[in-house]
Amino acid sequence: MELAGGLVFDESPAFVAVAPNITPDVQTGIGGWTDAQIVxxxxxxxxxxGTIIGPPMPIGLYRGLSDGDSAAIVAYLRHSEPVKNTPDKSKYNVPLPPNYGSPVAAVPEPNRAYKLAYGAYLASPAGHCTECHSTPGPQGAPDLAGSLGAGGMQFKGPWGVSVASNITPTGIGKWTDAQVKTAITKGVRPDGSKLLPPMGIPYYANIAPADLDAIVAYLRSLPAK
Ligand code: HEC
Known part of the structure; x- marks a missing residue:
C-alpha cells in the first residue's frame, strides 16, 4: 500500500484530511497526470x-522546492508500484484559499557552497522540519514568520500525544553538534530518552553528513524563541 493513501489527519478542528493515492494507477492514483501537473x-x-489541495500539505514550503528536486520526486513517483485504492475525500471546515500565490515559474537548485542557505532549503522545502517545529497560528497552520522552530505543534497517535520541540537555540542551544545530529538521525536525546513519532522514525536516518552539517548550522542560526 506504499503511497496508496488513506492516512487520516484530524488533529485540527479545521479539517479531516485524508492522504490521497499518489501511485501511478491511472484510475485511482495520479498515473494520468503529466509531469508538470504533478509538480x-x-x-x-x-x-x-483546478481544485485546491488543503492542509496539511505544506504547499507554502514546497513552493521553494527546486526544479531538479521536483523532477526527481516525479520520477520516483512514476516508478512506484501502481495500487488501486480510493481513500475517502478530505473534509475542510474552513474555506481553502483560491491559490497559494502566483504560479511557480522556476526554482533554481540550492547552492551547497552557501551552508546556511542550503541548510534553510533542507529544513524547509526539502525536509519540512519547520512545518512541524513552528508554533501553530490561529488557523492551526504553523506560524513560519513569527515562531520559526519554536515548537508546540501536537501529534496524536498510538503513542499518545507528542509535541514538537523547540529547535531554536532556546531548545537545543546547549547540545553539541553531534548530539543534535543523533537526535535527528537516531531519535535519541542527549539524556538517552527516545523521541516519539512522528520524529524518531527513520526518515532522517540516512541524511548525508554534509547535509546534516548544513541543517545543524541553520538551526543554530535561527532567532532564539
Ligand atoms: C512530522 C513532524 C516533524 C517533522 C517533519 C520533524 N520533526 Fe523534529 N520532532 C517532532 C516531534 C513531535 C518531536 C518531539 C518528540 C518527542 O517529544 O518525543 C521532535 C523532536 C525533535 C528534536 C529533539 C529536540 C528536543 O529537545 O527534544 C530535534 C533536534 C528535531 N526534532 C529536529 C528536527 C529536524 C532537524 C527536522 C527536519 C530534518 C525535524 N525535526 C522534522 C516532529 C517533527
Whole structure:
C-alpha cells in the first residue's frame, strides 16, 4: 500500500484530511497526470481539475522546492508500484484559499557552497522540519514568520500525544553538534530518552553528513524563541 493513501489527519478542528493515492494507477492514483501537473500539485497546491489541495500539505514550503528536486520526486513517483485504492475525500471546515500565490515559474537548485542557505532549503522545502517545529497560528497552520522552530505543534497517535520541540537555540542551544545530529538521525536525546513519532522514525536516518552539517548550522542560526 506504499503511497496508496488513506492516512487520516484530524488533529485540527479545521479539517479531516485524508492522504490521497499518489501511485501511478491511472484510475485511482495520479498515473494520468503529466509531469508538470504533478509538480504543480506539489508546489502550487493545484490539481489538474483546478481544485485546491488543503492542509496539511505544506504547499507554502514546497513552493521553494527546486526544479531538479521536483523532477526527481516525479520520477520516483512514476516508478512506484501502481495500487488501486480510493481513500475517502478530505473534509475542510474552513474555506481553502483560491491559490497559494502566483504560479511557480522556476526554482533554481540550492547552492551547497552557501551552508546556511542550503541548510534553510533542507529544513524547509526539502525536509519540512519547520512545518512541524513552528508554533501553530490561529488557523492551526504553523506560524513560519513569527515562531520559526519554536515548537508546540501536537501529534496524536498510538503513542499518545507528542509535541514538537523547540529547535531554536532556546531548545537545543546547549547540545553539541553531534548530539543534535543523533537526535535527528537516531531519535535519541542527549539524556538517552527516545523521541516519539512522528520524529524518531527513520526518515532522517540516512541524511548525508554534509547535509546534516548544513541543517545543524541553520538551526543554530535561527532567532532564539
Ligand atoms: C512530522 C513532524 C516533524 C517533522 C517533519 C520533524 N520533526 Fe523534529 N520532532 C517532532 C516531534 C513531535 C518531536 C518531539 C518528540 C518527542 O517529544 O518525543 C521532535 C523532536 C525533535 C528534536 C529533539 C529536540 C528536543 O529537545 O527534544 C530535534 C533536534 C528535531 N526534532 C529536529 C528536527 C529536524 C532537524 C527536522 C527536519 C530534518 C525535524 N525535526 C522534522 C516532529 C517533527
Amino acid at each position: 504543480a500539485s506539489i508546489r502550487e497546491g493545484r490539481r489538474p481539475d
